[in-house]
Amino acid sequence: MTIRQTRRALAVGLLLCAAAAQAVPAFREVRDNWRSADIVVADRHGETVARVRDDFQARRGDWVTLADTSPALRTAIVLSEDRRFYAHSGVDWQGVAAAAWANLWNTRTRGASTLTMQLAGLLDEDLRARRGRSFGQKVGQAVSAASLERGWSKDQILEAYLNLVPFRGELVGLSAMSQTLFGKVPGGLDAREAAVAVALVRSPNATPLQVSKRACGILRDMKQPGECDGLDGFTALALAKSVSLPGDGLAARRGANLAPHLARAVLAQARAAAPGKPLPPRIATTLDAGVQRVAVDSLDRHLRELAGRNVEDGAVVVLDNASGDVVAYVGSSGALSGAAEVDHAAALRQAGSTLKPFLYAQAIEERRLTAASLLDDRPVNLPTGGGLYIPQNYDHRYAGWVSLRAALGSSLNVPAVRTLVMVTPHRFHRRLVALGLPLTQSGDYYGYSLALGSADVSLLSLTNAYRSFANSGAYAPARMTAVATSAPRAVMTPASAYVIGDVLADRHARARTFGLDSPLTTRFWTAVKTGTSKDMRDNWAVGWSQRYTVGVWVGNASGASMHDVSGVSGAAPVWHEVMEALHAGTPSRAPAMPAGVERVALTFDGNLEPARDEVFVAGTAVRYIRVGSTGQAQGAPAIASPANGTIFALDPDIPPAAQRVWFHADGLTGQTANAVSWRLDGKPLGKGGQVAWLPWPGRHRVQLLDAGGKVVHEIGIEVRGASVREAGPQKVSVRR
Incomplete structure (x- = not known):
């Protein structure tokens, strides 16, 4: 490339990058627009009770502040990726000179891309490398990095970088990487785990052996070479966990998985209520995490006590009576x-x-x-x-x-x-x-x-x-x-x-x-x-x-x-x-007796059951119960059968005279059985505990009367007619 061509490319790159620099977002905007791959399900007090994977393009966790990040990881990332991070203003010109000199003599070097420049690439799709960055992309990154340094603090730059950088496979950001590979929150990573994590930044798809080798170099830079012992096996085991897990993604690897089944039910309801629309990143439920823990622990403990009795599954539901929560x-x-x-x-x-x-x-x-x-x-x-x-x-x-x-x-x-x-x-x-x-x-x-x-x-x-x-x-x-x-x-x-x-x-x-x-x-x-x-x-x-x-x-x-x-x-x-x-601190009192209920002193013949105060629906109370000669209990007479609303279908194969409906009463004794009487559609039908009726099509009202002629029970029935054929097997078809 001639000097004139170089100057022209540089001028074009600077113009493009000036426009890109104007589009550099604020730190708050980047943080607020971050979205986890999981939907967070919270209880009524805001506590997370479950996480359900919703985005399957990449696995991302919650945004992690720099204060909640392991000091070992912060040290490792700076030593590995940008030793002069806290000294430069976005572009490490000393690193640029070293890289240029190495390129001149065909010597391999770390490169001159700073953490700020890498962050610029993560924030702007046009500045992101595919198969090596173009000259214009490199210039654009430098200009954007300078703009970031003017508007953001160093801690904000490092925090955003750690949350946006891909680590391995679908793992994006510090939270997803830490909890998937090591089963820890980012603040708990030790030096060995931090070194493996940072080694993935440079080569996310490297083999476990290559990652281990690079991680060992980082540990030496951290003055902890003793952590290299057994690092190959440790790295291989950690990277094996980067393969996609079934179920709820990160939720299975977190403590916040208290109510996974309710979470899935809530998300299903939300999707049904707004089909085709994205779900909110956080959904509040009626659950109480404290009560949920009590139920989980109790079920677990008592099922363990039943060990050996072939029972391994269980479920618990608690509802608030007033609200249905x-x-x-x-x-x-x-x-x-x-x-x-x-x-x-x-x-x-x-x-x-x-x-x-x-x-x-x-x-x-x-x-x-x-x-x-x-x-x-x-x-x-x-x-x-x-x-x-x-x-x-x-x-x-x-x-x-x-x-x-x-x-x-x-x-x-x-x-x-x-x-x-x-x-x-x-x-x-x-x-x-x-x-x-x-x-x-x-x-x-x-x-x-x-x-x-x-x-x-x-x-x-x-x-x-x-x-x-x-x-x-x-x-x-x-x-x-x-x-x-x-x-x-x-x-x-x-x-x-x-x-x-x-x-x-x-x-x-x-x-x-x-x-x-x-x-x-x-x-x-x-x-x-x-x-x-x-x-x-x-x-x-x-x-x-x-x-x-x-x-x-x-x-x-x-x-x-x-x-x-x-x-x-x-x-x-x-x-x-x-x-x-x-109810450890909440009383539970018996409900007040509603209107239409009375409590009556009751005794049983022959001490069949102990005497007691019994509750009755108003109008049905008795004070003494005895078993009569027929074995029926003395009480309020009622129509036992047919039931209210029964439909009878006349069978055309049976002669009408052979199709009869029987009405039965209960609550009678031998002495009172003949005292009750029946009416059908307002006309007398018969007396006694049971009577037969020759049905005809239509809707009918059946009444049971006591000895004084008072109606004590009434039902409605329907008979559906049919044309009569020659006599056949005698049967009555009843459909209820």
């Missing part, structure tokens, strides 16, 4: 689990006996039962489309006549199934769906087994359904972020919700099965129910206090059966411990 969300047992990535708080599992409170609440609302009503706990065979359904109690023992209070408190199965016969699977299914439970099949699909929890539910949905009991029967969705949810809607009546809560808070009611002293008993007011699914695959404990609702599930991700683990030994200890922590 998710206060804690433990999706798995972490290291104990063979499927730690599975969110067991959202996974569908068989509900077991945890559905019984909703069933009894519905029966109480419909005035079919009271908390004092006697239910027959003896073997029963129920015909179904697929044969006989024969429910059994958990311990294969039967109690005979028991009150609803004792049947629910002690979680007896047969009385629950008998209650579902009254309520019907179809109507109970509608109630469960209204409470937010994700039942995917119809009520008839589950049949009578629905009373024992044959449906699949998630821990989150089940815990939130129980929250409705704490809120006087009102349901509203739970929330993980502070966004408005739909307004609460009444699903259960306040009266029935109160009665169920009173039963589940009664340790005497559950004494038959669980004893008086168990993990279900707390030193403050709580109501709780356990559940175990078929073959001990799933184990639940869900309950509420004045302020919180807590749900716990334990089991196995594989669906394998646990060994001798019941609700009171599996999930209940975790539930108890979390509840105790929540």
Whole structure:
């Protein structure tokens, strides 16, 4: 190149660089525009509880201040890349002269590019080297470096450089490098780690042996040659970690991974709410990190105590009753689990006996039962489309006549199934769906087994359904972020919700099965129910206090059966411990009795159960319960079947005279059975505990009247007609 050409190129380069120099950003702008590759998920107090990888172009961590950077690393980077960093003004002219002299004699040298010039290249894409810098790029870097030195401090230049420089593979910046390669925050790097890190700056793609050799040279410059011993193996092990990790990127290598499953759920909600839009770098949730730690630690400790019983997975959910805020969300047992990535708080599992409170609440609302009503706990065979359904109690023992209070408190199965016969699977299914439970099949699909929890539910949905009991029967969705949810809607009546809560808070009611002293008993007011699914695959404990609702599930991700683990030994200890922590300084008092509920002194014939003060929905109270000659308990008469809303379809293959509908009443004794009467569409139908009716198409109102002619129960039914064919097999098709 001639002198004239050189001058022309220099003039053009200076003009280009002058324009570039004007575009040099301020330090604050660079720092504020930095974005981690992770979305940071924080609790309600701002504490980081999880990080989820969102940008897969490069792996970047948080911006690291120079004050939070290891002194060893600061020393190593200056010694290796720019010894006169604190002396020059952006361009090291002494280094330029040395490089020029070395080039003249074909001698290899470090080069004349300063840290400031390298930073200029990182800030400006046009000044960045691809395969060697052009003369114009070098001049541009020099001009930009001078501009940076005028506007930035040396510490700001070094801080920005360490956060922007690529280290190896997709690792960009000090935070990503430090935590990925060494599992440390940048402030904790020692001399050996700092030397390896700085060696990568010059040659990010070098072999481990080449990196080790260069790092050893840096250690000698740092006057620590003894650190070179064993450096080859150390470097190879560290660089092996630079390969992309599955899952949440840096989150798996940080302490801030307290709630990974909730974090993924929150991000999924955010993406669904704003499809196609970038997510904010930080998302605040309703979680409380302190409560989350209590739940994580309790689940871990109690599952370890169950070692040898084939149980390795679990989940915990804590909800604030008033707001629906998710206060804690433990999706798995972490290291104990063979499927730690599975969110067991959202996974569908068989509900077991945890559905019984909703069933009894519905029966109480419909005035079919009271908390004092006697239910027959003896073997029963129920015909179904697929044969006989024969429910059994958990311990294969039967109690005979028991009150609803004792049947629910002690979680007896047969009385629950008998209650579902009254309520019907179809109507109970509608109630469960209204409470937010994700039942995917119809009520008839589950049949009578629905009373024992044959449906699949998630821990989150089940815990939130129980929250409705704490809120006087009102349901509203739970929330993980502070966004408005739909307004609460009444699903259960306040009266029935109160009665169920009173039963589940009664340790005497559950004494038959669980004893008086168990993990279900707390030193403050709580109501709780356990559940175990078929073959001990799933184990639940869900309950509420004045302020919180807590749900716990334990089991196995594989669906394998646990060994001798019941609700009171599996999930209940975790539930108890979390509840105790929540109320360590916060009282929990029993709810006030709502309007429409009365408490009445009650005795049982023959001391069938101890005398007590019982709660009743207004108008259903009795003071004395006895078993009559027919075995039915004396109480308020009600229509047992068909259920309200039942649809009958007349079968065209059966003669009309052979298709009859039977109406049955319960709550009667031998002495009162003939005292009740029936009306259909306002006209007398018959007397007694059961009557038959020859149906005709249309919608009809059926009323049950007591001895004084007062209507005590009323339902609506519908009959759908069909043209009559020749006589065939006699059957009545009923669809509910």
